[in-house]
Amino acid sequence: MELYELISKNENLIFTDAASGASKSIKEMHQSLEIEDLRSVVFIYNDNQLPAIETLLNFYQSRFTIALLGQGTNTDFKENLEAKYTPYYIYDPSRNSIEGYTAINTSDSITLFRRNENSIYPIHPKIKLLLSTSGTTGSPKFVRLSVENLVQNAKSILEYLPIKSDDVVPLNVPVHSVYGMSIFNTNCMKAHQIVCTDKDVFQKEFWSDLKHYGYATLGGVPYFYEMLHSIGFFRKDHPSLRYFTHGGGMLSHKLIEIISEYNERFDKQFFAQYGQTEASGRMAFLPPKDLLRKATSIGRAIKNGRFEIDNETSELIYYGPNIFGGYAERRADLQFYDQEEKLHTGDQARVDSEGYYYITGRLKRIVKLFGTRINLDEIELLLKNTLGGQTFICLNIHDKHLAVLYTDETVNKEVIVNVLKAKLSLHSSSLKVIYLDIVPLTANGKVNYPVIKESLESEIAV
Numbered sequence: 001m002e003l004y005e006l007i008s009k010n011e012n013l014i015f016t017d018a019a020s021g022a023s024k025s026i027k028e029m030h031q032s033l034e035i036e037d038l039r040s041v042v043f044i045y046n047d048n049q050l051p052a053i054e055t056l057l058n059f060y061q062s063r064f065t066i067a068l069l070g071q072g073t074n075t076d077f078k079e080n081l082e083a084k085y086t087p088y089y090i091y092d093p094s095r096n097s098i099e100g101y102t103a104i105n106t107s108d109s110i111t112l113f114r115r116n117e118n119s120i121y122p123i124h125p126k127i128k129l130l131l132s133t134s135g136t137t138g139s140p141k142f143v144r145l146s147v148e149n150l151v152q153n154a155k156s157i158l159e160y161l162p163i164k165s166d167d168v169v170p171l172n173v174p175v176h177s178v179y180g181m182s183i184f185n186t187n188c189m190k191a192h193q194i195v196c197t198d199k200d201v202f203q204k205e206f207w208s209d210l211k212h213y214g215y216a217t218l219g220g221v222p223y224f225y226e227m228l229h230s231i232g233f234f235r236k237d238h239p240s241l242r243y244f245t246h247g248g249g250m251l252s253h254k255l256i257e258i259i260s261e262y263n264e265r266f267d268k269q270f271f272a273q274y275g276q277t278e279a280s281g282r283m284a285f286l287p288p289k290d291l292l293r294k295a296t297s298i299g300r301a302i303k304n305g306r307f308e309i310d311n312e313t314s315e316l317i318y319y320g321p322n323i324f325g326g327y328a329e330r331r332a333d334l335q336f337y338d339q340e341e342k343l344h345t346g347d348q349a350r351v352d353s354e355g356y357y358y359i360t361g362r363l364k365r366i367v368k369l370f371g372t373r374i375n376l377d378e379i380e381l382l383l384k385n386t387l388g389g390q391t392f393i394c395l396n397i398h399d400k401h402l403a404v405l406y407t408d409e410t411v412n413k414e415v416i417v418n419v420l421k422a423k424l425s426l427h428s429s430s431l432k433v434i435y436l437d438i439v440p441l442t443a444n445g446k447v448n449y450p451v452i453k454e455s456l457e458s459e460i461a462v
Contacts, residue, residue, distance in 0.1 A: 002147055002148075002151050003060060003128070003147045003150050003151050003154075003185070004057070004060040004061040006151065006154070006189050007026065007057070007060070007185070007188040007189055008026055008030065008061075009189075010026065010188065010189055010190060010191075011026065011027070012165055012192050013025065013026040013188060013191070013192065013193075013194070014026070014192065014193050014194070015029065015050055015053055015054070015193075015194045015196060016050070016193055016194070016195050016196065016213070017049065017050040017196055018170070018195050018196060018197035018199065018205070018209050018213070019197075019205075022050070023193075024050070024054065026057075026188075029054050029057045029058070030061070031058065031061065032054060032058060032107055033054070033055065033058040033106040033107050033110060033112070034106045034107070035058060035059070035062060035064075035089065035106060035112070036088075037062070037063060038063060038064065038088060038120065039063045039064070039065075039120070039123055039125075040064055040065070040087070040088035040089075040119060040120055040121075040123070041064065041065050041066075041067060041085055041086075041087040041088060041119075041123070041130075041331075041334070042059050042064045042065070042066055042067070042087055042088065042089040042090070042091070043067045043069065043081070043082065043085070043087040043089070043090045043091070043092070044056055044059065044066060044067070044068050044069070044091045044176075045069050045070065045071040045073060045078070045090075045091060045092040045093075045094065046068055046069065046070060046071060046174065046175050046176045047070075047071040047072075047093070047198050048171045048174060048175055048180075048196055048197060048198045049196050049197075049198060050196040051093065051109055051110050052071070052091065052093075052175075052196075053171070053175070053184075053194070053196050054107075054110060055091045055110055055112075056068070056175070059089075064088075064089070065123055065127050065128060065129070065130060065334065066128065066129050066130065067081075067085065067087065067130040067142065068129065068130070068131060068175070068176045068181070069081075069132055069176055070174060070176050071092065071093070071094050078092070082098075084329075084330050084331060085330075085331045085334075086115065086119040086121075086331060087115065087119065088114065088115050088119050088120070089112045089113065089114055089115070090112065090113040091110070091112055091113075092113065093111070095113075098113045100115060100116055100117065101113035101114060101115055101116060102114050102116060121331060121332075121334075122334070122335045123334045123335065124144075124325075124334065124335055124336055124337040126146040126147075126148070126325060126337040126339075127144050127145070127146065127325065127334055127337050128145060128146055128147045128150065129145040129146075129150065129181075130142035130143070130144060130145070130328060131143045131145065131176070131177075131178055131181070131277050132176075133277060133327075141327055141328070141329050142327065142328045142329075143178075143277045143278055143324050143327060144324055144325040144326050144327065144328050144333075144334075144337055145280055145324050145325070146325060146337065146339075148321065149280040149321070149322050149323070149324060149325075150181075150185060150280055150322075152280070152304065152320070152321040152322045153182060153185075153279070153280040153281045153282060153302075153322040154182065154185040154186050154189060154281075155303075156282065156302040156303045156304055156305065156322070157182060157186045157281070157282055157302065158186055158189065158190060159302070159303045160271070160285055160287070160302070160303075161186060161243070161245070161271065162242065162243055162269065163186065163187060163190040163191055164190075164191070164192075164216070165190065165191070165192060166191075166192045167187065167190075167191040167192055167193070167216040167217065168191070168192065168193040168195060168213050168214050168215055168216055168240070169183070169187040169191050169193065169194055169195065169215065169216060169217055170195045170197055170209065170210070170213070170215050170218070171183070171184065171194060171195065171196055171197055172197065172199070172200070172206070172218060172219065172220070173219045173220060173221075173445065174445065177445070178275065178276070178277040178280065178281050179219065179221070179247045179248055179275065179281060180219075181281060182275070182280070182281030182282055183219050183245070191216075193213070195209065195213050195215070197209060201224070201227055201228060201231065201233075202227070202231075210238060210240070210241075211238075211240075214240035215238075215240055215241060216240060216241065216242050216243070217241065217242065217243050217244065217245065218241065218244050218245075219244065219245040219246070219247070220244075220245075220246060220248075220445065221246070221247060221248030221249060221445045221446050222246070222248065222249045222250065222251050222252075222255075223391060223439065223441065223445060223446065223447055224445060225246065225251060225255060225259070226255065226389065226390065226391045227391075229255060229258060229389055229390075230390070230391075230408070234258050234259065234261075234262040237265075237266040241268060242268065242269065243268060243269040243270070243271065243288075244259075244268065244269070244270045244271065245270075245271045245273060246270065246271065246272050246273060247273045247274065247275055247282070248445070248446050249446065250296055250359060250377070250381060251272065251296065252296075252381050252384030252385050252389050253295050253296060253381070253384075253385045254384060254385045254388055254389040255384065255389040256291060256292065256295050256296065257292065258389060259291070260291050260292040263288065263291070269288040270288055270291055271285055271286070271287075271288060272285065272286040272291065272297075272298065272299065273285045273286075273298070273299075274298035274299070274357075274359070276343070276345060277324075278323065278324045278343055279318060279320065279322050279323055279324070279343055280322040280323075280324065281322070282302055282322075283301060283302060283305055283307075283318050283320065283322075283343075283345075284298045284299050284300060284301050284302060284305075284307070284357060285298075285299050285300075285302060286298060286299030286300075286356075287299065290356070294356050296358060296359075296381070297352075297356040297357060297358050298349075298356075298357050298358065298359055299356060299357065300355055300356060300357065301318070301320070302320070304320055304321055304322075305318060305319065305320030305322070306318070306319050306320070307319075307349075307351075307357055309349055309350070309351060313348070313363065314348040314349065314350070314360065315344060315345065315346065315347065315348060315349075315363060316345045316347045316348065316349035316357065316359070317342050317343065317344055317345065318342065318343040318345060319341065319342050319343075320343075323339070323340045323341075323342070323343045324340065324343075325337035325338055325339050325340070326338040326340070346362060346363050346364065347359050347361070347362055347363070348360045348361045348362070348363060359377075360375070360378070361375040361376075361377045361378060362376075362377060365377050367396040367399065367402075369396070369399070369400070369401075369402055369426065369430055374396075374402065374424065376394040376395065376396065377394075379392075379394045379402070379404075379420070379424070380392050380393065380394045382419070382423060383404070383406075383416065383419065383420075386419055387411060387415070387416070387419070390406065390407065390408040390411065391406070391407045391408070391439065391447075392404060392405070392406055393405040393406075393436070393439070393447055393449070393452060395449065395452060395453050395456060396453075397432065397453070397456055397457055397460050398457060398460070400430070401430055401431070401432045401460060402420070402424075402426065402430060402431055402432070403432040403433075403434065403456050403460070404416060404420065404431065404432070404433045404434070405433075405434050405435070405436040405452065406433070406434075406435060406436065407435075407436055407437070407439060409435065413433050413435070416433050417431055417433055432456075432460060434456075436452075440452055
């Protein structure tokens with residue numbers, strides 16, 4: 001397996017449990033679990049802890065196809081998925097028993113559930129990884145990825161990220177998200193220490209671990225950086241940190257200005273990136289030197305990739321060896337791997353005279369209210385830029401209301417209404433401005449729009 005071989009060649013690599021400080025080398029991880037040599041499926045419910053990572057690496061070097069999900073996945077969703085795909089092994093420390101499975105100790109610290117009945121069925125030899133498209137709840141739809149997809153994407157990322165052989169890297173982005181997976185793969189190939197943690201920026205342990213281990217980098221989606229801004233992170237230096245990575249959506253211009261000033265003051269680098277699960281992670285990056293000059297641009301395509309824009313719809317289309325092999329919604333779909341030549345991203349974009357690309361919206365995030373065409377992503381950015389980089393969430397409710405949710409209690413609701421009325425020429429009766437104290441997130445840390453929308457639509461009458 002080339003992916004595992006590239007990781008195992010990094011003999012300097014160790015994995016550390018953040019809480020206990022216990023570490024294991026890549027050599028100690030090698031075939032540390034007693035698993036059968038089969039062509040079948042394993043479900044790994046990941047929590048970014050050391051046992052989950054050890055399990056993942058053992059199955060990386062096997063013939064198994066890995067379905068990687070979050071340990072916090074809804075129980076009914078877990079059972080539904082397991083019924084559809086009948087995995088031979090399941091790793092899930094959150095359950096003591098699983099119907100139809102027997103618990104087996106494959107090492108001193110790791111227990112797997114093994115299926116009682118034969119669940120061997122045809123699986124295309126190229127399918128190595130299955131990543132969910134739906135977060136913690138929803139349909140059993142997976143993106144089918146090959147070893148080649150993952151290796152090509154990791155190699156392209158290594159071309160531009162300044163990873164050093166002595167770097168200490170936290171898994172603060174869930175590895176079961178494609179962004180977290182790309183962080184994991186690239187740093188396993190080149191860095192020194194991977195710190196396995198499930199802590200976030202609101203927990204004091206995260207900050208004590210950062211200081212104790214000397215993290216070289218942090219990665220996150222826009223909400224992560226908005227939260228860093230809200231707690232005053234960009235006002236002081238953390239000397240061990242050299243660079244930051246970003247993915248999963250656009251940052252506001254205001255926040256980019258704040259981050260740029262921070263980078264200049266404390267000599268840091270910030271890599272804005274653009275990617276999708278269907279492209280194994282990254283498709284584009286913006287060099288740190290261009291962050292302020294090109295602001296909200298996603299930059300240019302990664303090595304071996306290229307973009308074009310559809311003349312009629314303005315949709316961004318990507319070409320590259322990291323494009324997936326189609327979707328799976330049931331186990332019969334695992335017989336096939338259909339390598340796509342191009343990826344329709346679903347994002348609308350423009351390109352400037354220097355070849356830098358800008359996302360202008362989602363095809364599905366455009367609505368028409370009272371005859372006015374509204375791009376919800378643009379409205380979010382407008383509010384973030386106008387009111388200081390805080391979190392704003394815009395949704396279409398019943399095609400009759402524009403719902404705007406804000407998370408900063410100090411923001412005046414009337415100011416939000418006045419900005420929207422002035423910019424959109426909408427009557428105040430069509431606006432629903434709501435304070436949200438807790439933001440529901442998907443498994444990969446993004447704002448969970450479907451959950452928020454469903455809740456609002458049940459509260460707001462048609």
